[in-house]
Amino acid sequence: MKLTKLLGVASASAIVATFAIAMEDTQPAVVTGTVTGKILFEGDLPKIKPLTISAQQAEGCCAAGETVDDSDLTRVIDEKTRGLANVVVTLTVEGKKLEVPEEPYVVDQTGCRFTPHISVVPAGATIAFKNSDKVSHNVRTSSIKNEGINNTIAAGKDIKLTVKSAEPIKVGCDIHPWMSSYVYVTDGTHFTTTARDGSFSLPGVPAGEYKLEIWHESLGKGKGTAVVKADGTCEAIEIMMGEKKKGRGRGR
Numbered sequence: 349m350k351l352t353k354l355l356g357v358a359s360a361s362a363i364v365a366t367f368a369i370a371m372e373d374t375q376p377a378v379v380t381g382t383v384t385g386k387i388l389f390e391g392d393l394p395k396i397k398p399l400t401i402s403a404q405q406a407e408g409c410c411a412a413g414e415t416v417d418d419s420d421l422t423r424v425i426d427e428k429t430r431g432l433a434n435v436v437v438t439l440t441v442e443g444k445k446l447e448v449p450e451e452p453y454v455v456d457q458t459g460c461r462f463t464p465h466i467s468v469v470p471a472g473a474t475i476a477f478k479n480s481d482k483v484s485h486n487v488r489t490s491s492i493k494n495e496g497i498n499n500t501i502a503a504g505k506d507i508k509l510t511v512k513s514a515e516p517i518k519v520g521c522d523i524h525p526w527m528s529s530y531v532y533v534t535d536g537t538h539f540t541t542t543a544r545d546g547s548f549s550l551p552g553v554p555a556g557e558y559k560l561e562i563w564h565e566s567l568g569k570g571k572g573t574a575v576v577k578a579d580g581t582c583e584a585i586e587i588m589m590g591e592k593k594k595g596r597g598r599g600r
């Protein structure tokens with residue numbers, strides 16, 4: 349009796365093993381790699397001034413004794429390494445379906461600033477503009493291809509917007525003029541923004557050669573190339589971005 353049971357288990361494992369081999373034969377695993385790199389600022393380092401925030405307009409933004417963060421995030425450069433933060437990096441794997449999460453992406457308003465400063469979302473995604481403050485905000489989006497909103501959002505509430513077409517959308521608040529943010533809508537299958545030190549990482553990219561599309565809110569567009577080798581390795585990429593030269597072309 350015991351022997352029969354043992355034999356049964358053994359043959360079942362053999363079937364599983366055979367099946368696993370058969371699966372491997374018909375569906376070879378796709379080798380993917382992680383595209384990594386850095387975006388660096390080129391040229392003289394600009395002097396970044398704090399934002400102009402009037403005490404009157406900032407009333408109610410923060411708890412007593414606190415003030416609104418006045419750091420200008422439109423150009424965040426690491427002075428030592430020249431790494432440029434808040435740059436959008438995207439690439440497209442042909443034939444791969446765009447994955448759009450059901451849950452909305454959140455752009456929060458807290459302490460009368462937008463968080464995050466730059467979001468990158470796939471076309472078709474929904475964004476929830478949330479107000480975590482005790483004061484009202486009036487969110488106004490500036491877009492060409494997408495529907496826009498121009499709505500007051502009361503304390504603790506949110507407003508949702510679905511974006512269908514690829515473009516950068518500027519987001520502001522009419523009540524607090526220093527508040528600014530961008531939602532970058534992309535058709536790219538892989539996308540991210542650079543960290544404080546200018547670094548980025550795009551995991552899950554199949555072997556192949558790809559064009560990188562780069563975008564920064566005040567420095568415009570850039571380009572790069574990424575190669576994921578057959579073994580999934582990929583050399584780190586360095587891309588320079590600088591001020592558009594005056595009188596040369598029309599740069600965005």
Ligand SMILES: [Cu+2]
Nearest residue numbers: 485521523524
């Ligand atoms: Cu506001």
